Amino acid sequence: MKHAWLPALALLLTGTVPAQASADMTGKEVFERHCVYCHAPGNEHPGTRQLGLTRGEDKAVLAERDDLAVEYVQYVVRHGLQSMPGFYPSDLTDAQLEALAEFLSQHRALTP
Amino acid sequence: MTAPFPPGVTAESMGEALQRFSRIVGSEWVFTGEEVAPYHDPYPVSNDTTRYLAHAAVAPDSTEQVQQIVKVANELGIPLWPVSRGRNFAYGGAAPVLSGCVVLDLNRMNRILEVNEQFGYALVEPGVSYFDLYNHIQEKGLNLWLDVPDPGWGSVVGNALDHGVGYTPYGDHFAMQCGMEVVLANGEVVRTGMGAMPGNNTWQLFKYGFGPYVDGIFSQSNFGVVTKMGIWLMPDPGGYRPYMISFQREEDIEQVIEILRPLRINNIIQNAATIRSLVLDAAIFATRSQYYSGDGPIPDSVAKKIMADQDIGMWNFCGALYGPPAIADVLWTVIRDSFAGIPGVKFYMPEDRKHNPDILLHRAETMRGVPKLTEFNFLNWSGGGGHIGFSPVSPTTGSDALKQYRMVSGRVREYGFDYMGLLAIGWRELHHVVVIVYDKTSPIERQRLDELFKLLVKEAAAEGYGEYRTHIRYMDAIAGTYSWNDNALMKMHETIKDALDPKGILAPGKSGIWPRHLRGGGGS
Numbered sequence: 001m002k003h004a005w006l007p008a009l010a011l012l013l014t015g016t017v018p019a020q021a022s023a024d025m026t027g028k029e030v031f032e033r034h035c036v037y038c039h040a041p042g043n044e045h046p047g048t049r050q051l052g053l054t055r056g057e058d059k060a061v062l063a064e065r066d067d068l069a070v071e072y073v074q075y076v077v078r079h080g081l082q083s084m085p086g087f088y089p090s091d092l093t094d095a096q097l098e099a100l101a102e103f104l105s106q107h108r109a110l111t112p
Numbered sequence: 113m114t115a116p117f118p119p120g121v122t123a124e125s126m127g128e129a130l131q132r133f134s135r136i137v138g139s140e141w142v143f144t145g146e147e148v149a150p151y152h153d154p155y156p157v158s159n160d161t162t163r164y165l166a167h168a169a170v171a172p173d174s175t176e177q178v179q180q181i182v183k184v185a186n187e188l189g190i191p192l193w194p195v196s197r198g199r200n201f202a203y204g205g206a207a208p209v210l211s212g213c214v215v216l217d218l219n220r221m222n223r224i225l226e227v228n229e230q231f232g233y234a235l236v237e238p239g240v241s242y243f244d245l246y247n248h249i250q251e252k253g254l255n256l257w258l259d260v261p262d263p264g265w266g267s268v269v270g271n272a273l274d275h276g277v278g279y280t281p282y283g284d285h286f287a288m289q290c291g292m293e294v295v296l297a298n299g300e301v302v303r304t305g306m307g308a309m310p311g312n313n314t315w316q317l318f319k320y321g322f323g324p325y326v327d328g329i330f331s332q333s334n335f336g337v338v339t340k341m342g343i344w345l346m347p348d349p350g351g352y353r354p355y356m357i358s359f360q361r362e363e364d365i366e367q368v369i370e371i372l373r374p375l376r377i378n379n380i381i382q383n384a385a386t387i388r389s390l391v392l393d394a395a396i397f398a399t400r401s402q403y404y405s406g407d408g409p410i411p412d413s414v415a416k417k418i419m420a421d422q423d424i425g426m427w428n429f430c431g432a433l434y435g436p437p438a439i440a441d442v443l444w445t446v447i448r449d450s451f452a453g454i455p456g457v458k459f460y461m462p463e464d465r466k467h468n469p470d471i472l473l474h475r476a477e478t479m480r481g482v483p484k485l486t487e488f489n490f491l492n493w494s495g496g497g498g499h500i501g502f503s504p505v506s507p508t509t510g511s512d513a514l515k516q517y518r519m520v521s522g523r524v525r526e527y528g529f530d531y532m533g534l535l536a537i538g539w540r541e542l543h544h545v546v547v548i549v550y551d552k553t554s555p556i557e558r559q560r561l562d563e564l565f566k567l568l569v570k571e572a573a574a575e576g577y578g579e580y581r582t583h584i585r586y587m588d589a590i591a592g593t594y595s596w597n598d599n600a601l602m603k604m605h606e607t608i609k610d611a612l613d614p615k616g617i618l619a620p621g622k623s624g625i626w627p628r629h630l631r632g633g634g635g636s
Contacts, residue, residue, distance in 0.1 A: 037243070037264060037485045043397060044469045046488040053399060053492055079149050082497040083488065085201055086150030089143055090171035090219040091239075 027103025030096045031063065034087065039063070050082060066107040073101035115144065115167045118191045118212030118620075119630065126167060129190045129214070133170045136180045141220070143169040151198070151215050153207035155498040157562050157585050159555045164207040164584055166193065169215035175293065175301060175339040181216065182337065183299040185617045192216040193619050194337045196238035196270030199263055202501045202547075203274070204584035209621030210630070218267075221339065226316075229254045232345045233290065233316040238269040238338060242483035249345075256345040257481040259283055264483025269341045273331045275581055277536055277543065279479045281434060282346045283384025284538065286331055291315040293340035294330055297613035302336070316342035332581070333605075334619035335612050346481070349434040353444070353461070354476035358425025360456035365427055365517055366510035369535070369542070371450050372429075373508040376537050380446050383479060385431035385537050392532040392547065393428050393471045394418045395493035396486065400530070409525040423466055425458065430475040490532060496551030500561065502568050504577035506542045516544045519571060524548060527564040543580060569593065584621075591624025606631070 025033070038047030039062040052060030059065055077097055080086040092100075117126060134142045143151075144167075151166045158164065172178050185192050193213040198206030206215050222239030227248065234245060242264045249256050259278035261271050272285040282288050292304045305321035306314045319325065330336050359368055368387065375381045391410070398421075404414045419425060431447070433440035451457050465472050474486050491499055502520070506512040513535060521531035529548050536543040548564070551557045565586060569579065573593035582590045594601055605625045609616070616627020 038488075042469070044474065044484075044486045044489070046485055046491060049489055050492050054495070078147075080154050082495075083155075083491040083499075085154035085199075085205060086152075088150050088169075088171075088198060088206070088217060088219055089147055090141065090169070090217045091197070 025096055025099060027099035027101070027106075030092065030100040031103055034092055035062065035100070038084070047084060050084075054082070062104060064107070065104070068101075068104045068107075070098075070101040070105045073104050074098070077101075115148065116162065116165050116211040117167060118210060121189060121191075121212065125188045126190065129184055129188045130168055130170075132184045133181055133214075136177050136184070137170060137172050141171040141173075143171070143217075148215075151206045151217075153204045153584070154201055155205075155500060155552050157498075157500060157558050157565070157583065159558055159562075163211060164204065164209065165211045166206070166208055166215045167212045169206075169217045171217040171220050173220045175221075175295060178216070178218075178221075178295045178337055178339055179299040179301060182295055182297060182617070185214070186297060186299070186615055189615055189617065190214055191617050191620050194218065196267035196273070196338075197241060197265070199241075199266040200270065200274060201263070202499050203582065207584060208619070209584045209587060213620070216337065218337075218339075224248050225340065227252070227254060227256070227345075228316070229256055231317060232256060232347050233342050234268070234345055235291075235316055235340060235342050236268050237340055238267055240268050241265050242268060242271075246481070246483050255348045257282075257348055258345060258483070259285065259288070260478060260481050260483040261285075262478065262484075262487035264485055268343055269338055272341065272343060273338060275332060277384055277538075278481070279384050279386065279430075279475070280346060280432075280481055281382045281384070282344065283536075285343070286328075288344040289327065289341055290317065290319050290344060291340075291342040292327055292330060292338050294336035294338050296336050297615070297618050301339075304330075316344075329608060332623045334622040334625055335608060337618065351434070351436045351440055352480050353433040353440045354472065354479050355431055355433070355444070355447075356460040356472040356475070357429040357431075357447075357451055358458045358460070359427045359429070359454060360419070360425050362426050362517070363514065364454055364456075365535075366514040367454055368427065368429065368451070368510070369508060369513040370510040371454075372537060373540075375447060375450060376508065377539060380443055381431055381537070382434050382443070383432050385429065385479075386475075386534045387427050387429045387537070388471075388534040389531060390415055390418060390424065390426050390428075391493070391530045392490060392534060393424050394422055395490035395532060395549075396471055396474060397467075397469050397489065398422065399492055400494045408528050409530045422471070424471060425456075428471065430472065430479065432476070432479040490547065491549060493530070493532070494549055494551075496549065496553065496557070498550045498552030498558075500548050500550070500565065500583055501581070502546045502548065502565060503579050503581055504544050504568075504572040505580050506544055506577055508537065508540055508542055513542060513544075515575070516542075516572075516577065519575070520544065520546050520568060523564060523568055523571070527560055529561075529564075544577075587621060588624045 041061045043049050048060050078086050191213045193208035194216040195206045218238040221237040223237045226235040242260045259280040259282035261276045261278050272289045276285050277283050291307050294302045304327050306312045404410045506516050524531045533546040550561050579590045
C-alpha cells in the first residue's frame with residue numbers, strides 16, 4: 001500500500017497539455033467549463049445565491065431557468081451583470097457563447 | 113462608446129497596428145468596438161468614464177506571436193496592457209491604467225507544459241487557471257496539491273506575478289515560482305535562472321542560476337511579458353485537519369497575534385492562515401438585510417446576533433494541520449493550549465459545525481488547495497456588485513494589528529461601509545486585506561469610496577504601513593508612498609524601464625512606473 005505522504009512512483013509528465021476548450025464544445029460543456037463555479041445549484045455558488053436573492057429562488061439555478069433568451073445570455077456573458085464580470089472572447093469564443101446561449105435557452109424553447 | 117487613443121497615437125498608426133496584429137494572430141483574435149466591453153473594469157471607482165478604457169485587445173497563441181506583436185507595437189509606438197487571464201477583478205480586471213492601450217490578452221496561451229510529480233512543480237503558460245491545473249492534477253491522479261487564492265478562475269502565473277497569496281504552506285505564490293520565460297519590449301525572449309543555460313534540467317528546481325536574480329523585476333512591473341512560469345506544487349502531505357478558533361471581542365486581536373507570531377515563525381502553524389472578521393465570514397452565507405435594514409455599518413447588537421446565529425466569533429482564525437496524524441496531534445496540542453487562555457475562545461473541527469454550508473467547511477476546501485469562487489458570496493452581503501481591496505502590510509505584532517484594525521475599520525465605518533477584513537499571516541508580517549463592498553451603480557457611493565480609499569492610503573503611509581497590491585486607479589498613489597531617499601526606488605525602476613522599454617510600450621503606469629514621455633502626469 002502506498003503511503004499517501006510519500007512521493008509516489010516517479011511520474012514525469014512532459015509535453016504540452018492544452019487547458020483550453022476545443023472550438024466545438026457543446027453548450028453544456030461550455031457551461032460546465034465556465035459557469036458552474038458560480039451557477040451550480042447551492043448557496044455556496046455566488047451567482048446562484050445572487051440570483052436567488054435578487055430574482056427569487058425559482059430563478060436562482062441558471063440551468064433550470066425557462067425564461068432565458070439567447071440574446072440576453074449573449075449580452076450578459078459579454079457585459080456582465082451586477083457582480084458578474086464580462087467574459088473575454090479569447091477565453092469564451094463567440095461560437096462557444098452561441099452554443100451556451102442555446103443550451104441555457106432550451107427550456108424556454110420547449111415552453112409553449 | 114468611442115474607442116480612446118493613447119497620447120500621441122494617431123488613428124492611422126492604431127489602424128495599421130491592428131491590421132498587422134490581425135495578420136499575426138488572425139483577425140478573429142483582434143477585438144475592437146463592442147467586443148472590448150469585457151476588458152473594461154467591472155468594478156469601477158472613478159466617475160470619469162474616459163479613464164481606464166482599452167482601445168482594443170489582441171490575443172496571441174504563442175510566445176512567437178507575442179514577440180511579433182511587441183515588435184509591431186514598438187515600431188508604431190502602440191502601448192500594450194498585458195494580462196494573463198484578466199481575472200484580477202478587484203484591482204481593475206483587464207482594464208489599463210492608460211486609456212487607449214491595446215490589451216495583450218494571454219488567455220489563449222493556456223498550455224500546461226509539464227507537471228512533475230517527482231519534484232513537485234508545474235510549468236505553465238499565463239492563460240492556465242487554477243481550475244485548469246487542479247483539474248489536470250485530479251484527472252492524472254497525481255500526488256500533488258495546489259495552493260489557490262480565492263478566485264479559482266485566476267491565472268496561476270498572473271496571481272504569482274501580482275504577489276497573490278493562498279492558504280496552504282505554499283501560500284506565498286511568488287516565493288513558489290521558479291523559472292520564467294519573458295518577452296522583452298524589443299521582442300527578445302529571455303529565460304531566467306537555470307533556463308538561461310542551454311540543455312539544463314533544473315529550470316524549475318533552482319531559482320537563482322548564476323548572476324543577478326532578475327525574476328522579481330518582472331512581478332508587478334512593466335518590464336516584460338511573462339510567457340511561461342514554473343510553480344512549485346506541494347506533495348500530498350499524508351494527512352489534513354482543518355480547524356477554526358473563534359474569539360469573541362474585537363480587542364482580542366492584539367493577544368491573538370502575539371500568540372500567533374512565534375507559532376508561525378516556528379512553523380507550528382504551517383500554512384498561510386487567516387484571521388477573519390465577523391462580517392466577512394457572515395457575508396459568505398448570509399446577507400446584511402437578514403439582520404439590519406438601517407443605513408451605515410451594522411451596530412454592535414446586530415453583530416452579537418450574527419455571532420450567535422452563525423456560531424462564529426468577532427474574529428475567526430482558520431488554519432489547518434498538514435501531515436500524518438501523529439504530527440497533526442502534536443501540533444494541535446500546542447496550538448490549542450496556546451490560545452486556551454483567551455476568555456471566550458472556542459475551538460472547532462469540521463465535525464463540530466452545525467450548519468452546511470458553513471465558513472469552516474468552505475475554508476477547509478480552500479486550505480487544501482481546491483479552487484472555488486465561493487468566497488465571492490460576500491458580494492451579496494449588501495448588493496450593489498462592486499468591491500475593492502485595501503491591503504496594507506504590518507509587522508506580526510498585537511499592537512500593530514489592533515492599531516491597523518482600529519485605523520481602517522474606523523474610517524471604513526465612518527464612510528458608511530461595513531468592515532470586512534482579514535489578517536493573512538505570513539512568516540513575519542500581516543497582510544491586512546480589507547474588502548470594501550459598494551454599489552458600483554451609484555456615482556455618489558463611488559465618490560465616497562474614492563475619497564475613503566485615498567484617505568486610507570495616506571493615513572496608513574503616515575504610520576509606516578504600505579500596500580502590497582492595488583487597483584489600477586491607485587497605483588500612482590501607492591507608488592508615491594514608497595518614497596524613501598527622494599524616491600530612489602522609483603528612480604531605479606524608471607532607469608530600468610528606460611533601458612528595457614525606451615518607447616514605453618509595455619503597461620504604462622503599471623505600479624506607478626511610467627515611460628519617460630508620460631512621466632509627471634502625462635498619462636493620467
